Amino acid sequence: MRIATMATGGIGGFLAVKLANDGHEVATIARGAHLEAIRAHGLRLDHADGSELAHPAVATDRPEEVGIVDAIIFGVKGDALEEAARACLPMIGPDTVVVPFLNGVEASDRLCALLPERNVVNGVARVSTTISAPGVITQTGAFHSFIFAERDSRPSARIDALRKAINDAGSSAPETDDIDRELWSKFVLFSALSVVTAAGRCTIGDIRNTPELEALFKRAMSETAQTGRALGVALADDLEAQIWSNLLVFPPQGRASTAIDLEHGRPLEIEWVSGAATRLAAKAGIDAPVNAALYAILLPHKHGR
Structure with missing residues (x-):
């Protein structure tokens, strides 16, 4: 080819x-x-x-x-x-x-x-x-x-x-x-991991070991999963539980690319991650206060240093 x-x-x-x-x-x-x-x-x-x-x-x-x-x-x-x-x-x-x-x-x-x-x-x-x-x-x-x-x-x-x-x-x-299911299944994970590790300047290990960060991650993930289902995507009923179970075996030092970009002063892809999670939730009629707040926190860094 x-x-x-x-x-x-x-x-x-x-x-x-x-x-x-x-x-x-x-x-x-x-x-x-x-x-x-x-x-x-x-x-x-x-x-x-x-x-x-x-x-x-x-x-x-x-x-x-x-x-x-x-x-x-x-x-x-x-x-x-x-x-x-x-x-x-x-x-x-x-x-x-x-x-x-x-x-x-x-x-x-x-x-x-x-x-x-x-x-x-x-x-x-x-x-x-x-x-x-x-x-x-x-x-x-x-x-x-x-x-x-x-x-x-x-x-x-x-x-x-x-x-x-x-x-x-x-x-x-x-x-x-079902390519939409595949796409949204990753989005539910990545959108939450992206904004929490970036806004919290933290790692996957920090999320697992800090109850407040765990709750924040799960709320962000749940909002996005609810949005996908409201938009007609056939996400698994236990998707959120599957994602959290998988996160428990991820390397503890892991972070999303958004967190790494933030650390190095590079532009952030937040419009297509937390911004999209917030925007699509509004379209679906889903309340997404956690994603909206995390998006707002990262907005000043959108264009990098």
């Missing part, structure tokens, strides 16, 4: 290495020192079992140089979606599939306002990665699962082809019959 990663950050970089090393023609869209490092030395993926080095077929900051591709792995920060989506247009043909792997639950709808709707699907990534140095992606944690489907979750040949490519490349792309 011809596959482009827009952009080649943690998620796009992880898949670019896996897919390129399995023989696919991968075009990495990047910029600055990261792009120059990929051009000069290739793209490296570091993980607990060692390192993998790939040399993508194309490394560029000009998508128009790539041409039409079969699939675009779309993984950018929420605030960068509009600019990145427009940049994808030269790579999109009638059958190109654009798979968004962004935080939040609104990326697919936002893309449909900018790209042909027939090309846009929906997806959720469960992997912990970051650009640790120019040209280097570091994976923390052993999990790496990429779930995606047509927006209505119906089967399709193009989804099957990309899923097979990712599975054959040594990662995981399981099937789903």
Whole structure:
């Protein structure tokens, strides 16, 4: 397959290495020192079992140089979606599939306002990665699962082809019959973890060991789960209990990316996380005071230092 990663950050970089090393023609869209490092030395993926080095077929900051591709792995920060989506247009043909792997639950709808709707699907990534140095992606944690489907979750040949490519490349792309459920199940966890670890300047261990933080996390999580159900998403009845049970075995030093961005003075994705949780709750007629308060606390830091 011809596959482009827009952009080649943690998620796009992880898949670019896996897919390129399995023989696919991968075009990495990047910029600055990261792009120059990929051009000069290739793209490296570091993980607990060692390192993998790939040399993508194309490394560029000009998508128009790539041409039409079969699939675009779309993984950018929420605030960068509009600019990145427009940049994808030269790579999109009638059958190109654009798979968004962004935080939040609104990326697919936002893309449909900018790209042909027939090309846009929906997806959720469960992997912990970051650009640790120019040209280097570091994976923390052993999990790496990429779930995606047509927006209505119906089967399709193009989804099957990309899923097979990712599975054959040594990662995981399981099937789903309800992509909205998958997306919202992650959102319920991430939106709560994001705002609590950021606003509280704390870790998962702190949440587990501080009754007040535990109660805050559970309230934020419950508000978002109630919102999803009110909007017609078929979330499991015991989803909140499942999430808390899973959180008990997460590494205690873990934090959400929002907390790390706040610490380093970087812009925060809060519009598409706690902001979305608050906004969608209002749309659904759900009272969400905890998410609204945490969103307000983080707003002064939205644009970074």
